[in-house]
Amino acid sequence: MSLADEMFQAAMDWKPFMPTMYGLQGWDDKLEDLSVEGEQALRARIADILSRADTSDEDPVTLAVIKHQGRSIVDRIDARLIEHTVAKGLSAPVNGLLMIASQLDVSQRVDKFARYIGQAGERVRESDRRPLRRHLQAGTKRLESFLASPVQEWEGGHSGEIRTAIAxxxxxxxxxxxxxxxxxxxxxxxxxxxxxxxxxxxxxxxTARTPDELHRLGLDLIAALREEYAEIGSRLWGTSDVQEIFHRLRTELLWDNEDQMIESAVEAIARAEAEAPKWFGRMPKVGCQVRAVDEAERETAGIAFYMPAPLDGSRPGTYWLNPLGATERSRTLSEVTAFHEAVPGHHYQLSITAETDMHNMRRFAFIEAYLEGWGLYTERLADEMGLYSSDEQRLGMLGLDAMRAGRLVVDTGMHAFGWTRQQAVDYLRENTVMPEPEINAEIDRYIEVPGQALAYMVGRMEIQRVRAERAKLGERFDVRAFHDLVVGSGAVPLPVLDQIVTAWTAASP
Structure with missing residues (x-):
């Protein structure tokens, strides 16, 4: 077994829902072991693999991915995040389990749910790392809602033991x-x-960027975005007053109903698919569908997310939209979110990579700076492609840009500089057009997943940088080939992406 095989097995054992999502065989009956002993055994296994990495004959790119994935898992185990992550997001082990159970076939592993939930409870109970009080309350509310609900189909014959464990x-x-x-x-x-x-x-x-550097980067980006807001606001509404523009975006241009939200996403994706051949040489073989989140999951599901197609093509990639509170949400975010999550964003990225013949370690590596960096890169690429239907929708693009720039400020603010939760809320309220419920939900997400929110903007800026460097070649630069290279190389650390593009450039005629 190669080193790549070993690390891929370990990574999938760490998160066995991931291979099931892709239709990879061998993990459908598995659920991770959350006990201290189980985690330490996995950590030792991965540490052993890493100890042999420098003498491996794997190719340099695959080796870099192996090292990144192994070190990431080790560091996340060491951080003991599961001991204080208890609220409503996917990162909260128990709530995440309940969310995934409604979306994937869990029939072969549902008998392990009670054990898993019990282990999560023991880790929280015995830990010296206490959750936030508000997260305990949110998690409790979610669990009580589940206990009060009718038995769901996925529970099968294990409903009694699962609900006892949840209680x-x-x-x-x-x-x-x-x-x-x-x-x-x-x-x-x-x-x-x-x-x-x-x-x-x-x-x-x-990257080696420090929290202080990332914090200052976010402040600088927020300042620059205000100039773009003023430019489009002047053109659209005759005002360059940023606070007035923010107010109008928060209170106007809202959806009339849920159907409008879904229809807009379908139209945006169809428009992107029609334009994509001018910007990509390779298109995914599998299609992308738009689906509304099931009613039972809307209170806990994200606003929008993408689920890749399984390898057998038995269903298309799925762009999930949560219509909860649609009439209170800005329609300006519709197109930019569809471009990020679906086409030419994560759907192209994940589908094309999955269709390559690279080792599974490369095809299914989870490296957020690359993955989310590409999603954010395509939001601006969509403007180059002429996909936004109006200046209103371009303001939505700026709105998500500001959120991601704001993440650099508030994530580092809370986790490195000791900000209070209210300081973080106030910063996003002052510098983004996010509505109050979304601000609170985002801040709670950043609290429970420290550092993840930094990946988006850092990744986008690096992809933009390497493209700009190669674009200096003038007519020798082929943007379609560049995009094919970036999505076809799989998820890699950003310095490795730079090396891949540099080598491609040197080999270009």
Whole structure:
């Protein structure tokens, strides 16, 4: 077995829902072991693989991916995030389990759910890393909602044991009396927090940029975006007052109903697919469908997300939209989100990579700076492609840009510099057009997944930088070939992407 085989097996054992999502055989009956002993056994296994990496005969790119994936898993195990991640997102082990169970076939592993939930409860109960009080309350509310709901089909014959385990996990959450308050949301307030955050920043960004550098970068980007807001606002509404533009975006241009939201996404994706051949030499073989999140999951699901097609093509890639509160949400975010999540964003990226003959370690590596960097890159690429239907929709593009720039500021603010939760909320309220419920949801996500929010903008800026460097070649630069290279190389650390593009440039006639 090659080193790539070993690391791929270990990475999929760490998150066995991932191979199921892609239709890879061998993990459909598995669920990760959340116990301290189970995690330490996996950590030792990965550390052993990494100890042999420098003497491996793997090609340099694959070796870089192996090292990144291994170190990322080790650092996340060491950070013990599962001991204080209890709220509503996918990152919260128990809530994430309930969300995934409604989207994938879990029949071969549902008998392990009670064990998994019990392990999660034990880790939270015995930990010296306390969750936020508000997250305990949110997690409890979610669990009580599940317990009050009718038995769901996926529970099969295990409903009794699963619901008993859920009730036990709820009791763990309600028993914690020394939870953190909103004045100490960051990982810096937890044991070994500074070291753990530094490791997570390195893993998520794949760069050596420090929290201080990233914080200042976010401030600079926010300032520059205000100039773009003023330019489009003047053209659209005759005002360059940014706060007035923000107010109008928050209170006007809202959806009339849920159907409008879905229809707009379908139209945007169709328009992108028609234009894509001018910008990509290779298109994915599998299509992309738009689906509304099931009613039962809307309270806990994200606003929008993408689920790749399985390798057998039994279903297309799926762009999931959550219509919850549609009439209170800005329609200006419709097109930019569709371009990011679907075409030419994650659908092209993940589908084309999956269709290559690279090793699975390369095809299915999870490196957020590359993955989310590409999604964010395509938001601006869509403007080059002429895909935005109006200046209103371009303001939506700026709106998501500001959110990602703001993430650099508030993630580092809370986790490195000790900001309170309210400081983070106030910053996004002042510098983005995000509505209040979304601001609160985003801040709670950043608290529970330290460092992940930094990956988006860092990744986008690096892809833009390497493209700009190669574009200096003038007529020798082929943007279609560049895009094919970036999406066809699979997820790689950003310095490796630079090396890949540099080598391609040198070999170009």
């Amino acid at each position: 036990g996990f709820r009791d763990v959450l309600t028993s914690i009396e020394d939870a953190r308050g909103d004045d100490k949301p960051g990982i810096c307030w937890l044991p070994e927090g500074e070291r753990n955050y530094a490791n997570l920043v390195r893993n998520y960004t794949t």
